[in-house]
Amino acid sequence: MSPPAPVESRPVRPVGPLVIAIEGVTKLYQMGDETIHALRGVSLEIRRNEYLAIMGPSGSGKSTLMNMLGCLDTPTSGKYEFNGQDVASMVDDELAEIRNKEIGFVFQTFNLLPRSDALRNVELPLIYAGVPAHERHERARQALESVGLGNRIHHRPNELSGGQRQRVAVARALVNRPSIILADEPTGNLDSKTGVEILALFDDLYELGNTLIVVTHEEAVARHARRILRLHDGLIASDGANY
Amino acid sequence: MSRLIYEFNESIQIALAQIRANKMRSALTALGVIIGIVAVTLMGTAITGIDIGFDKSLSMLGDDVLYVDKWPWIGAEDWWTFADRRPFTPEDVVNLNRVIAATPNSQLDVAVFADLRSSTIKSAGNSVSGVFTRGASAAYERIMTADFSEGRLFNDTEDTSARQVVVLGYDVSQALFPGRSSLGETVIIRGQPFQVIGVLERQGSFLGGFSFDNQMVMPLGAYRKYFGIRDENTEIMVKIRDKTHMDEAREELTGAMRRVRGQFPGERDNFSINGGAVFKEKLDPIKKGIALAGLFVTGLSLFVGAIGIMNITFVSVRERTKEIGTRKALGARRRTILLQFLIEAVSICVVGGVVGVGITYLLCAAVKAAMPAFPIVFSITLVAIAMLVSVLTGIVSGFLPAMGASRLDPVVALRYE
Numbered sequence: 001m002s003p004p005a006p007v008e009s010r011p012v013r014p015v016g017p018l019v020i021a022i023e024g025v026t027k028l029y030q031m032g033d034e035t036i037h038a039l040r041g042v043s044l045e046i047r048r049n050e051y052l053a054i055m056g057p058s059g060s061g062k063s064t065l066m067n068m069l070g071c072l073d074t075p076t077s078g079k080y081e082f083n084g085q086d087v088a089s090m091v092d093d094e095l096a097e098i099r100n101k102e103i104g105f106v107f108q109t110f111n112l113l114p115r116s117d118a119l120r121n122v123e124l125p126l127i128y129a130g131v132p133a134h135e136r137h138e139r140a141r142q143a144l145e146s147v148g149l150g151n152r153i154h155h156r157p158n159e160l161s162g163g164q165r166q167r168v169a170v171a172r173a174l175v176n177r178p179s180i181i182l183a184d185e186p187t188g189n190l191d192s193k194t195g196v197e198i199l200a201l202f203d204d205l206y207e208l209g210n211t212l213i214v215v216t217h218e219e220a221v222a223r224h225a226r227r228i229l230r231l232h233d234g235l236i237a238s239d240g241a242n243y
Numbered sequence: 244m245s246r247l248i249y250e251f252n253e254s255i256q257i258a259l260a261q262i263r264a265n266k267m268r269s270a271l272t273a274l275g276v277i278i279g280i281v282a283v284t285l286m287g288t289a290i291t292g293i294d295i296g297f298d299k300s301l302s303m304l305g306d307d308v309l310y311v312d313k314w315p316w317i318g319a320e321d322w323w324t325f326a327d328r329r330p331f332t333p334e335d336v337v338n339l340n341r342v343i344a345a346t347p348n349s350q351l352d353v354a355v356f357a358d359l360r361s362s363t364i365k366s367a368g369n370s371v372s373g374v375f376t377r378g379a380s381a382a383y384e385r386i387m388t389a390d391f392s393e394g395r396l397f398n399d400t401e402d403t404s405a406r407q408v409v410v411l412g413y414d415v416s417q418a419l420f421p422g423r424s425s426l427g428e429t430v431i432i433r434g435q436p437f438q439v440i441g442v443l444e445r446q447g448s449f450l451g452g453f454s455f456d457n458q459m460v461m462p463l464g465a466y467r468k469y470f471g472i473r474d475e476n477t478e479i480m481v482k483i484r485d486k487t488h489m490d491e492a493r494e495e496l497t498g499a500m501r502r503v504r505g506q507f508p509g510e511r512d513n514f515s516i517n518g519g520a521v522f523k524e525k526l527d528p529i530k531k532g533i534a535l536a537g538l539f540v541t542g543l544s545l546f547v548g549a550i551g552i553m554n555i556t557f558v559s560v561r562e563r564t565k566e567i568g569t570r571k572a573l574g575a576r577r578r579t580i581l582l583q584f585l586i587e588a589v590s591i592c593v594v595g596g597v598v599g600v601g602i603t604y605l606l607c608a609a610v611k612a613a614m615p616a617f618p619i620v621f622s623i624t625l626v627a628i629a630m631l632v633s634v635l636t637g638i639v640s641g642f643l644p645a646m647g648a649s650r651l652d653p654v655v656a657l658r659y660e
Contacts (some may be wrong), residue, residue: 177479
């Protein structure tokens with residue numbers, strides 16, 4: 001696919017190096033006696049500094065594809081390369097390493113540790129990466145400042161609003177300087193005003209050169225992305241620029 | 244390596260936060276471990292206590308004294324063969340001392356003749372019967388283990404001239420002259436007046452039975468005169484030079500006694516050499532029995548405690564399935580999750596262990612305050628063992644649930660509500 005013609009109101013879509021290359025990926029699930037074909041052969045390339053929205057009705061394979069992209073799961077068949085590494089054949093701990101270094105997750109339900117303050121929550125990926133304490137604090141603090149929570153670093157999740165919690169989660173996703181940020185319905189648990197704020201934050205991250213993948217069923221959310229991928233019955237129904 | 248340390252620190256903090264957040268639950272779970280640890284440590288103090296009490300009793304007998312008797316102290320199956328043995332006489336002891344003196348580098352120091360019986364002793368107002376009475380020569384001073392609280396032992400002159408003097412054990416002195424000193428007083432033994440020239444310090448009882456304080460010692464001369472020497476109760480006490488060479492001393496004494504008794508080669512010894520060691524041999528299986536029974540009881544209570552820990556760890560894993568999913572998504576490896584839940588289980592056990600050791604300490608202090616004579620010993624080794632057992636219990640009981648947590652599929656775990 002060739003990059004679409006530039007449009008005045010939007011910046012030119014950059015063509016960065018390849019981050020994700022998926023080819024003919026399928027995923028089967030065994031549910032009792034029934035075999036479910038969640039993905040029936042998906043091919044996809046994602047380059048650095050793309051802003052991709054993945055859409056589709058429930059049961060379309062959207063979640064499965066997201067798990068696959070996030071290296072939480074491996075395909076039944078097909079090829080998956082992440083920065084040139086063959087992910088499809090990796091075992092648990094190797095996948096954990098990739099997730100830790102290359103992927104920043106943002107969940108619909110924030111998934112913060114309730115008993116740890118914002119700083120410790122953001123530090124967590126750095127602990128798993130083996131970053132020394134001093135550097136860890138500094139980087140976590142910077143990440144929180146970059147999402148506008150520099151004055152909330154010692155608040156616990158239950159002392160923060162929904163929007164602030166999701167910002168902590170975004171800071172946590174950013175702190176390891178990952179290759180991609182993978183957000184699963186990031187505004188799903190937020191009111192519309194706060195949702196807009198989070199999406200504005202995503203826009204900023206994109207402008208700063210990050211690569212974002214947002215899984216959503218809301219057109220309003222997908223509208224922020226520069227490229228929209230629609231799934232249907234485990235296949236890509238459409239994949240195109242969003243201008 | 245540094246990563247492992249960070250993960251370890253992180254796990255400990257999470258574990259402590261988890262215990263704080265679920266105080267009641269953690270306390271109830273720890274209770275099982277507390278009971279187990281109290282059982283372990285109490286058993287430990289009891290066994291060390293028995294050991295120390297026994298050693299104390301043995302040293303009252305004199306751990307550097309061998310006793311030559313007609314009967315062995317323990318295990319005399321065929322009473323008549325022993326009863327027929329020729330009794331020991333004061334002359335035997337004179338000869339024995341001569342043999343000892345003639346032996347170069349002898350392990351033996353001195354031999355003393357004694358005769359034993361039970362007798363009654365009276366003061367002006369009181370009477371004590373069943374007093375363990377020993378007639379001995381003045382050399383007994385070199386053998387006796389008890390200290391004098393006042394006075395002294397008779398000397399050679401008093402012995403050979405059959406002076407009517409006596410040394411009383413603590414209890415005897417107290418019974419005859421309650422609340423005051425008996426030194427210099429006159430007591431009546433066998434209708435004869437005896438002057439008290441010494442009182443022994445309080446010693447306690449031998450293995451909780453026979454009391455060393457219910458005794459008196461008088462010169463052999465006087466003893467012979469008023470009691471006569473009864474053949475079956477004569478005894479030779481032999482002090483040895485170095486108690487670490489007990490076996491050599493025993494060997495030498497056997498040879499010397501055979502010479503004194505004029506025995507032929509090949510003939511069986513017509514005497515028995517006794518010492519505290521025979522009690523030790525007898526007591527060891529009893530101690531083993533106690534330890535084994537204790538091990539079973541403590542093992543059982545620890546097992547119950549461990550089941551509690553395992554259960555609570557399973558609950559904890561289930562409750563925090565989503566958290567596990569999140570951690571895995573953020574890059575936690577299997578090892579990390581395993582470590583986290585293991586440390587959580589171990590932490591509860593260690594808290595239980597500390598409390599358990601504390602309770603045992605208080606119990607020991609209470610027992611000591613109530614019964615000072617009861618040999619009970621609370622040692623640092625015991626604390627170390629208790630802590631080790633706590634940690635092991637935590638690892639063993641936490642392993643299965645922690646393993647399960649570490650193997651969770653992150654996709655499934657993240658979806659768990």
